[in-house]
Amino acid sequence: MRAVTIDAYGETPRLTEQPMPKVGPDSVLVRVRAAGVNPVDWRVADGAVDPLLNAYFPLTLGWDVAGVVAQVGVAVTEFAVGDEVVAYNRQDFAQFGTWAEYTPVPLRSLAPKSAGMSWEEAGGLPLAGLTAYQALAAAGVNGGGTVLIHAAGGGVGGFATQIAASRGARVIGTTSRTESFPFLRELGAEPVLSGEGLAERVRELAPEGVDASLDFLGGGSVAVSAELVRVPHRIVSVVDGSVKELGGQYVWVHPSGPDLRALNALAEAGSLRVHVSSAIPLEQAEEAVRLSRGGRVRGKIVLTVPAE
Known part of the structure; x- marks a missing residue:
């Protein structure tokens, strides 16, 4: 072969x-x-x-x-x-x-x-979808509330944005390019530019901060999330292990037939593309x-x- x-x-x-x-x-x-x-x-x-x-x-x-x-x-x-x-x-x-x-x-x-x-x-x-699905579970994003998703239009972030929105969450999604704003809105997110001043831009949309944060980017994303998330345990990163030092969670995706079936169900319901x-x-x-x-x-x- x-x-x-x-x-x-x-x-x-x-x-x-x-x-x-x-x-x-x-x-x-x-x-x-x-x-x-x-x-x-x-x-x-x-x-x-x-x-x-x-x-x-x-x-x-x-x-x-x-x-x-x-x-x-x-x-x-x-x-x-x-x-x-x-x-x-x-x-x-x-x-x-x-x-x-x-x-x-x-x-x-x-x-x-x-x-x-x-x-x-x-x-x-599979890999990106499961990473998003399992990160959302770890952050407790199961219903409403506001979630900040770093790199919301990427391979993993795009899935997390759609799933969170389908569960009734308000999603604020970061991107490094303004030309990606329409795509993020299509996924169900309110777009903001990443980089210096991100925390202030997020607070313009959510003055009281956010309920959870998912980091699919790395860099300074975890530190920004710590400024905005009220309960540190609901900060989740799949790329930056230092999140644990802030009281958050580091998630390494694992194979799961049942979780893939759940993702299939979301796709068949039109909630995931x-x-x-x-x-x-x-x-x-x-x-x-x-x-x-x-x-x-x-x-x-x-x-x-x-x-x-």
């Missing part, structure tokens, strides 16, 4: 021929149709997560997948060959990623693909990495694999 791999940290990912992976008892083999591109993917290639995960080379990159079940493990009864599925396919080691024609996926990570989503949309949902900025063929993965490294991506970059 074809896969986008590296043979050592620091290499440029490239398309190679790899043997078909084996399928464990509690896993399925997925014929990939689309695989999301996230900053963590090229950071894996750079070696950034080596302290957390054992890596085995050649290493196939990618953690997001949407595709069709091609084979089921001997203990699997919940899915069958031919089922359309999605998954955040992060395992306890790094080797068999999703930037490939086939990928093995543990049962715990799987959910049915929403029939209303294209392959590209479904492939861009996956904005695909670029759909790029698997053999052009290097270009997808270049775009992702450049930042300023609105929505999701997705690699596509044609049906056989």
Whole structure:
């Protein structure tokens, strides 16, 4: 099969021929149709997560997948060959990623693909969608109130904005560019410019401060949130571990089939849309990495694999 791999940290990912992976008892083999591109993917290639995960080379990159079940493990009864599925396919080691024609996926990570989503949309949902969903849960954003979302139009922030708004929250969303204001309003946020003076701009909209804050940006976002959030425990960051020193929470996304089903339900209800900025063929993965490294991506970059 074809896969986008590296043979050592620091290499440029490239398309190679790899043997078909084996399928464990509690896993399925997925014929990939689309695989999301996230900053963590090229950071894996750079070696950034080596302290957390054992890596085995050649290493196939990618953690997001949407595709069709091609084979089921001997203990699997919940899915069958031919089922359309999605998954955040992060395992306890790094080797068999999703930037490939086939990928093995543990049962715990799987959910049915929403029939209303294209392959590209479904492939861009899992990691970013789960990060947003689980961050909102940690911050207690389950109903009304006002929530500040840093990088509200990004790959993760765009999902968090939509989900929070669908729950009845008032969302104030930051962006570094005024030209992104219409997009943030479309998602359900009141846009504000990030950078120096952010706290004052937020207080112009919410003089009493905000109930919760989600940081998907880093930098000084957590410090600004500490000025605005009344209960520090409701400050959540997925990028800045120093949030814990302020009494907030650091969230590391985890695979969850049930949470993916909940995201599917939101999509089917019309409350959640996956904005695909670029759909790029698997053999052009290097270009997808270049775009992702450049930042300023609105929505999701997705690699596509044609049906056989």
